[in-house]
Amino acid sequence: MKESKIQENLKRPLVVSAGIHSALLAALLISVPAAHYRGEAWGGPGGSAINVSVVRNLPGIPLPRPEVVTASRRATESKGLHRSEPKTPEPPAKAAVEIPRFGQQPPTRPARRSPPARPEPEPEPEPPGAIPYGEGGPPALPYTPIQMGGAEGGMSFGSGGAFGLRYSWYVESVRRRVSSNWLISTIDPYVRYAPRVVITFEILRDGTIVNIQMLRSSGVASVDRSAMRALQESSPLDRLPTDYAGEKVQVEFWFDFQR
């Protein structure tokens, strides 16, 4: 009687425990693939740790390629400050002229004295960290300057995650659309320059822009307003790429204003 009661007491927790374990296993089995289905699959194309191709592969930026891309490129505006010139060969020593014996020849006119040779200036010692001539230039960084109409901007995609890698044409199309809706004529004409405005928003599957938030204000109200309006005018954007599995994409967009 007592034994059977103990048996019964053990049976129930065992059943419960087995049930819980199987349920946990099932939940894990279901949730992991379901979770991975959203957004970009890990290790998808372009998602590898080092993918240098992005910067180069940006569409839509007709940058002239640097003339020489050296592996040891250093970032300066100029091509390199110090050109090391080849050493000029020493002039060959002239043969010594024999001194005529006294009285044998009429005294010759004294030879015109050549001006005293100016001493060769000593080459200045190169400062430490000087860039050899021709090795400077724009850095090979994920930063591409755009120059148009006196204004300058830039953009960085490199850290854009897998989306920017896979759908760089979509990123570019967003940039184009927002740029074309940014009406700088609405900016106060006295403003000549404004610090960078950074705005974040989300693009839903159908291209609608939601959650527009100002991450960093420029401090100039009319510039902030024109940037916000540019985004509001751009909604809806084109729908997200059809083979993209995610529900929405987060965007950080910046505006540089300079007259």
Place this chain on the structure above:
Amino acid sequence: MKLKGNRLGSSLTLPTVALLLLSSTALWAVRTQEDWFRTGTGMGVEKFRLAVPDFRVVGLQFNPLGETFNRVLWADLEYSGVFDLVSKSFYPLVPPAAPEELRPQEWVAEPVNTHLVVFGYVNASSTTVAIGAWVYDVRNPRSPPVLAKVYRGDASEGTVRQLAHQLADEIVSRLSGGLPGIAQSRIAFVSNRTGSKEIWLMDYDGHNQVRLTYHNSISLAPRWSPDGTRVAFTTYAQGKPDIQIHSLVTNRRVAFPTYPNTTTTLAWSPDGRQVAFSSSLTGNQEIYVSNSDGSNLRRLTDLPSVDISPAWNPRTGQQIAFVSDRGGAPQIYLMDADGANVERLTSGEGYATSPAWSPNGQMIAFAWQKDLSSFDVYVLDVATRRTVQLTYNGGRNEQPVWAPDGRHLVFQSNRSGRDQIWTMLADGTQLRQLTLDGSNSAPQWSWR
């Protein structure tokens, strides 16, 4: 027994609930980790470089449809104003007709140096045509195609043109961030090529010109309804200027009242439910607004001056631009849709006529005879009142109207001798003459 069962049940449900909660939070945590990207703008916008090799013609030999398709697609993409098309002479000798045949490095290298390649095939039999089209980002060779589609239709030139327009619109829309392409839009205009001024319609590239009205009178100022199913115009069919509305669906006249005296220059509200027009039904030419069937008539202006050519802000529907000579010479004015807050937009110099809003409601294109020289097309930024002149030294240029993409304008010009319809990019470049026969005027681009 009953009690025991209950206890078992409750001891099972509690962990199950906990488990469900756990798994759902795990799911939620992953779901919130969305993809993102970062981008920005200075002030320039660059163009995509696009390579469009001829689509390979398979099936029937010597089929003119493939040639038509390639020509129309190239013209559409070139005219869109979004792309720099790479000249065909730079392309590899055998362009791909399917994704397997695409070798991206050939297209990235000099001299092609393109970002995207559009390629495909035209498979034409004697009755049907199938067109496969792909767009690949060759600089990211491992990324999925930007576009992959198959279009089918019957083997006629009209269908093939339509399919090329569809593909071009799709490409433009994908690569310009959702702005519509205009390759499938149409243009209404007035032509006297049959002897009397009638309303005609044509494709945006000047093809497929068809006659709409047979009044043998004078018909003027065609105006598309926003949904593209109706065209309103002014006609002298009853001896004086009246407005008629013609349905393109039923190909019949739609009821619209005939008012006393002169009624002209109709404008549709962006929702298509209301119309504004200029009428002298009380003796003086004023702006009126009514429902599109003529009911609920209201007068907006009340001055002893001529007020004509209303144009409804297509974005908000809250403002109406119009032409008035209340200050002397005709100038562009702006008022609210209920007639309040009238202000002059143009500087007051010369003659300014025929205002047309850009689709985003921020610009107004108009014709201006600034210093008694000749009419030219100008664009006015409504926010700042700044104007930009778009046409120069090219005869008389009048009646500008925006294309639905906001990048193009259509206008009437006599630079080639007689009045003809021309289009251009909104910066004044890429001029293109669309009409050749007779004298053609008063163009109007459809809303989409």
